[in-house]
Amino acid sequence: MAADGPVEQPAGIPTDVVAAFEDIPAVLWAFEGPEHRVVAANRAARASMGFRPGIVGRPIREVAPELEGQQVFETLDEVWARGEPVLGDERRILVDRDGDGRLEEDFYSYTFVPTRHADGSMRGMTVHIARVTDEVLRRRKAETSAAESERRAQAAQDVVLTLQRSLLPAGLPVLPRARLAARYVVAGQELAAGGDWFDAVPLADGRLAVVVGDVVGHGAAASAAMGRLRAVGANALEAGRGVTGTLAELDRFAARERATRAATVCVAVLDPRTGELEVAGAAHPPPFVVTADGTARWIALGPGAPLGTGRPVAPPAVDRLEPGDVLVLYTDGLVERPGHTLAEGLEALARTAVAAGHEHVDDDTTLPTAQVDRIAALTVERMGWTGGGHADDATLLAVQRTAAPPAPFALEIPTDPRGLRTLRRALDAWLEAAGVGEDDVVALVHAAGEAATNALEHAYPEPPADGVGARVTAGLDDGGRVTITVADTGTWRPAADDPGGRGRGLMMMRGLVDHVDVATGPGGTTVTLGAPLRRDVLVGSYGDEVAAPGRGAGDELTTALGDGEVLAVSGPIDTGTVERFRHHVLEVARGGARGLTVDLDGVTVFSSAAVQAAHELRRDLPGLRLRAAAGSVAGRVLALTGLEDLLDAAEES
Template sequence: MVIARGQPTVPAVQQAAGARDAETRAARDAEARAPRLLEQHLLGVARMAVIALNGHGRVSHWSNAAGELFGVDQEHAVGRSLTTLLRLPQEHRGAFVPEAFAAVWCGACFVSRVDDGELTEVAWWVYPIERPPADADPGAAGIRVLAIATDLRRLRDEGPGLGMGDVLVVSPSKGSLPASTGVRLLRVEPALVPITEDDTARLGRRLAELLPLMGPVASEFVSERVLEMGYPAVNLSVTVRLPIVPYWGAMPRALRIRPRAAEADRRLRRSTPSSVPKPRPTKDLETMAVRERFTFLGEAGQQIGSSLDHFQASRALAEVLVPDLADFVAVDLLERVAAADWQPPAREIDGTTTMRRVAVVHDDEVGRWDDTVPEGEALVMPADTPFVEAMRTGRGVHVPRVSRERAEQICAPFTDRDLRPLITGRALLVMPLIARGQVLGTFKLLRKPDRPAFDELELALVEELARRAALCIDNARLYRREVQMVQELQRTMLPDDPPKVAGARVCFRYRPAGQAAQVGGDWFDAIPLPGCRLGIVVGDVMGHGITSAAIMGQLRTAVRTLATQDLRPDQLLRQLDTLARRLGEDYLATCLYVVYDPVARRCQFANAGHLPPVLVSPFGDTSVLAVPSGVPIGVGDEPFETVEAVVEDGSQLVLFTDGLLERRGRSLEDGYDELRAQLTGATRSLDRTCDLLLDGLGADDPADDVALIAVGLDGIPKEEVAVWDLEAEPSMVSRARSQVAERLADWGLEELSDNVQLLVSELVTNALVHGAGSISMRLIRGNALLCEVADDGHELPYLCHADATDESGRGLQLVSFLAERWGTHRTETGKVVWFEHPL
């Protein structure tokens, strides 16, 4: 039979075996005493772990609750030493060695779980079951020590009520097995006093003290049954009224009611005449203090938890404490926590742990401590300071009055400034910030010398606030890390810098959604194509989150790969749609693909369910291009269509995703009207155009991703392009070299003539030998010198290895060596082989 009883400062545990109803008179007499006694002794709901050790210090009983608390089952725990089974702190291991089995020990410490290493704050009560004789062997077998453990955090959080402990009946001769005679009745409670006498009357009186509603008659009956049977075979049910603190509405936040208020109230009563109204009783003041405590905690928790930024949550923590509870508050977080690092916070805190001061709030004059304790400063605290002690032990450190000697010790590491005026003579309270078993940092509270030290009510209040604030800060840190992860994933899948191509200028902007859950799959790209052309793509994957960002990366890579094959826009979207349907049903996206030819001054468009682009003429007029809408990528079974539009030099083409236009209360048509109004009269600067669109359309904190790309369609002047039609005969090779040399001389590029003539000779010869039909050559002076040789053959040449006896295969090797870049691509009538030579 296990019965629990607590004290005001420790958790209470009760598990009773029952009995039949007591006599009516005894129950009535006990009923008057029950509320008062139970209010003193019943404090908390917790599952109690019961562990028994034998004379060798090894586990002989391991309850299910112990397995849940420490992460190891009974099979692996029984027979092992508790000091090696659990990762106990060095200072607490002495309580579980056979030499200390005659002493009672109570305390708390952080213990790492065996299965996952998570830190758990455990409260311990260790009691000797039987004091061995002086001449007895200290390592004798049998149960010698009973250890009770529980999760201290859960014990604090669960609130008033009863705790349940496991049943353990101990027999002197048979260990933990039931016995019919000589059974020892153990009460699992913080103030355990083992009953060693076989005295039914004494046991009954003790049981009546624990459970007043039973009365002495019923208590004696229960004792007789338990001692007679040797195991808990009686069921006991007791109904009690637990103390409840009701909600009385909002109260002022200030918490200045302290124990001295009761003494002041008594003095006031003695000095006040009977005709004067008496002040509020002390009991009312205590009730108000409790109500104010809950009100303060509720308001402070709401203010701290209202932000998803761990820096703002830290500042809110400091602001709610000043000036009600302190005159100076500073919040220091571990460097990894402040940086929202991917790695978890350090588990071992020592004098080398780096911290960062993230918030400082005080009620002194403005700027008073800015130079002494600046925000954002990196700190390394020595191990002997209260700050490291609080993080290592997991408990607050309270110094009621900081002496000069203590101030010298605390301020010694700061050799570049004098912190003694800040803390000398003040009350200091350092609280750790611990969430999910991990230390996040500390916050320190200071009171001026004219204010008293922190009392018990305030210490309990700050401790509870520290737990809530730590959870809010950790949630904000994890949220920030999630946002950074999604944004970094998306950023790595988007282009870094716009490409530099002849005849076109590119500028783009990307704004992620304001919420991490809304970050999605908007993408854009500008792809240089052969012939100085430019491929432009903008798309939007349906959905949000990491999955959409990953799909976006795959589709962008696919578009870049398909673009190198120089497909028509409709053919490219058809290939992309086929690929998306093969990858999965969730691969749905809208996409707009454009190819701009600066020589022909035309754009080719193909659309897959995306918003049409806007074209700005050189004179500032705007128009929404009539591009067929099409169906989204991944739907399938619908054809795509390519349309062409002739553009003037100096025009601007603007492509975007729906996040730029769609807003609550604004239709898509209204968004287009505002967009065109912003673009009317746009300047030549693409950067300014993009910024005006984002600012003017309210994209500072968008609900959806915004992808915007603006292209300046400048064209390549006609005098920078030379085109020749060549006859398919051997003599055309020498004529092609002469024509190229003449044009290079006109452009002032004579120094390139030798290399370019040699490269042209190889390409023309290759077209003459391996090509078919008519042959043409084009020379374009842009960012580099581009030479293209086209024929009607469909077989693409490729680079191969030529042995010493081979008569061919060296031409493309020479081109690859002398040219900066070279390549081939198909056309509607044949193929093109090209190379680029730097100017």
Template sequence: MDARTDHVSAGQDLGLAVTDDSAEDTADVAAVPAVDAAADAAVGSLATVRDVFDQLNVMVVAWEGPDHIAVAANEEYRRYVGRDAFIGQPWNEVMPEIKGQQFLEILDRVYASGETHVGTEWRFQIRRDETDQLHEIFVDFTVTPRRDADGATIGAVCSVVDVTDRVHERHEAALRTAHVQERYEAVHDVVVELQRALLSMSLPVLPTATVAARYLVAAHDQAAGGDWFDAFVLDDGRLALVVGDVVGHGVVASAAMGQLRAVLEELLRTERELETVLARLDTYAAHSPSMRAATVVVVLLDPDTGQVVYGRCGHPAPLVLSEDGTSRLLDAGVGGPLGTGAVQSLAHTTLAPGEVVLLYSDGLVERSGHSLDEGVRELARVAGDAVANRALPVGAAASAADRVAELTMELMTRAGHEDDVTVLVAQRLRQRVEDLDLRLTATRESLHQVNASFGAWLAGLGPSAADRFALELAVTEAVTNVIEHAYPVGRPGVLNVVASVLPTGGISVRIGDEGRWRAPVPAATTGGRGLLLMSQVVDEAEVLHPPQSANAPEGDRGTTVVLRHRAHRDAVMASGRSLLHDETKEGDIPDADFDVSVEDDDSGPLVLLTGTVDLDSAERARAALLGAARGGVRSLTIDLTGVTQLASAGVRALFEVREQLVANRKQLVLVAEPGSPAAVVLELVSLTYHHPVVEPPPIA
């Protein structure tokens, strides 16, 4: 029987007719024997059923056989997917872009098991016309088995509801109320906060490797679990990657996890041989019942050479993925779980440039009714598609490590997860991260160029929002100092900015000039805060002067400011599936041009500052503030909640305005969101601010 006959037969089984109105279809339908009168009386005539099916306002599609041949689809579904002539074709040919998004696997399971599968708010990327453009959708769906007269499963029927608007609306509402919710949820989601406190959520920023991690708390209860991960650089330059799992949930498991994690990190930092580290960790675990039978895998990677040594104590084998999506298991170097006294062994391999190593906990690959081996094979497919950027490519992360971490977590847990899930990924880069090297003229226009170039370079590394804020503010202050003080007025000279990623993790920035150094005036009341801000927000801020010769005036050969900061990437932790995949990426802080607006009512003037308040915009801000205060004779409220960067020039303007107001016995009220860029700087310079007045969220 050919495919054409197959789909007509299947349409009869469903009581449905094929929706193609061609003459060939008409002939086929005419050839079908008449349905008996009893069926017509109970269900309706074939023509009526077909008409009703095609006018349903819910999307319905049906398949037959192990290849999932399309046998029926109503008009609502055909219009939605933008494909008409697909009856009689295998679904992987009708919608090839769906491969790797875990839906074809659902059809396989329903066909094999005869069990219904329900999906809620699944994210898909599909083509809805003849172009190659992908559209992102969210759908609720139910896939039910189709059976023949004997009860055997012959295919599947799927009903689909598009919920994209609902998901986006909820996401936007959550963004609008996020800052309010934080104040009223201090004790909400204690599980996530406990786990976050026990784990190190910071990942190193390296010049030759990219590291990403995700952690998902068990869905079936609210007890903190025993999974953990770690990634840090050893003194010899090797990257240590760790994933472990303590048996059980609750306070005992979390405490045991915290102890094992701390002991293992200390052993890795002090012992040279991994074999010794694992042996001593095994001995330590044997002394505590809560630690016995815990599993762990440790991978030590030299990012420069690709050399890897690894060992695993009862833990699932890591995966290595090539850029084309092919994979291999690191299934050697195996020993028993911790605390059992089992002999541990090590193994060696090499990570080629561009390759990715994936460590995970067994919660990622455990499936009801399926073996761990089947789960690992499915993980290899999903991770391989992520590396090659074949699955959900729209809006995907630029780095393979981030894609693998995000998509394996999302796709492998779509059907639910009963245990904590941990994913740790590292990619050995094909080439070292290039330094940022700028040689400019020290003018105000150069400040914008430095900020834009440095911000883009920094964003490519994906540091945390806090680290990006600290580094951008410190660089702004150092460059401002060169522009204002290094050269005579009207005779700007050279400005050099060189930024690099340190081999041991972190970022170094050198800002140099060839002008004359002038120390800050101690008596100044509104200036000289640039160096203070730099030293407060980054780990190290050093001012270097060249050696002085007997004949050279002090500072004639320029000054260099060296900033060093151990920047980190943030791991992602959640207690459930995110609303949307396109959350703000690590380090992706939106920039805004400076703007100022004034509102005046019976309570007095309110000035709203937004964007970047730096050397270029501070004078405009000062003029607007003094204008609103009428030179200092009216009390003033300044709202800084929209400020993305408050540089020392902006701070100087605030102090000058405050002095004017104080001289006239008027008040200055500053408003800032706690923890915001403006609030951090205000606290550093001892300027008091007030929290925004907000209404509490409605009680659900």
């Protein structure tokens, strides 16, 4: 009898099939059952686990417990529950390959495909994983170039994100006893302006108030309503209204118009000195604490109605943060998942935040180093994996109570100008350890360097007996304000009559910080610099880079002549390097015989000595042009010192 259809042929000799399976370079897994028991793993899969024993026959949760909290097991559960394949691109996974408890970072693209029994019921799944770490790191390295960063920034500056950035805080305060981090992402691919907001307000009594809220709806109207509520809340907190009074003020204001009505909010006030915490909310998801020992503790809030609905404000809850504990506030866009209950989303959020904060990560990763930064960055990143992104705007604000405030900064620098390099390195490191944002670090290091340069150049007709040219101190107060003093013991000599560049140091200091005081007496001169400090906040779309960029401030001056008669300069231009800079520019320009463009984007210090040199070079080289991005170190200084006319028109625009 003839067959009704084609007969399925065998896959091959079993030994050959196994050998082919083993030799495939991609990672291949086969799981069975709802516990995802490993029934097959090729050589690449076993190698990705460090060839740990007992892989086959055990649930993957037992084989790789370090994946808990990274949303890997949740994705497997999703495939089993829905019976539909899931694909992912360039997901960051941390794995313990050496068995020493330290996790290594890799990036993978994967496909999870369900498998079924003959009767159609779920059997398990096959997983195909390709390691794409090298490609991801190469691409990210290329994207750090100034040109690529500028192109990406321009592409991202659409109306939506510009509106969100203008209404949200420009930064978070830098405090001696608490460290803050925030992440805001716009929903999915729609990039529709939303109503999430957050704020952090240092109070006059040394406490810190933090707020996270959510206005109903999307679009410009929701963003505008969010901005109004944020302003009302900040004003009430600064006026000392406390948690309950601030909620009451927000409730009264929200009732006035439809756009603000039914908004939700969570307000917390922390005393970083004692850890005392007071929290209240209006129909907002409850905050939780990632404890220093690696557990999650929810803060139970009383039942409360949304703002402006005429219901009474719920009483506050009282808690306490121990040193190292992290308070996490967020919006519901972070936990809402299609097909899952809110309780499941909250459980996943807490589990993910704990993992993000307590993974023993290898030093050689692109992750932020501070624990609170990793919690903010990785939690939002990982919670967006299921479903390919966040269905709604998602906001997370994390506050960590630190074990102790940073020690005050103190440094003696010699009269040798090379001491300025030591000052820059030491002050930069102190500010970075305190969590200060890059723009503030650049401004403060420049301003302190100018004050120290003035002391070294003008205070000592004869070298001091102890060899100390200036003593520099710095401290951070509970309001997030830094005070830097630069003191000398000399008698200042009058500056030379040089309208081209001298005397600009004080003007530069006043342009870089918001307070400059110069006190001169018989014992010397003390310059006091003051400024509020802020940490950067990442506001963008899902998938934006989460790693904090390095400052990359070089200590050596280097120059390189490229195409189009462009001389690229990198490193510091100060009293110790300015002559080399001046001579090289004159040499390349052949004393003015040809036009020259000097690219200053790589300059890490552009001191008053550099300003003087630029004025002199403008006089000697009529064809000289400068290139400096508006946000670069040199660009900021040039704008303060009357040298904008030297900038290329293309760069100014």
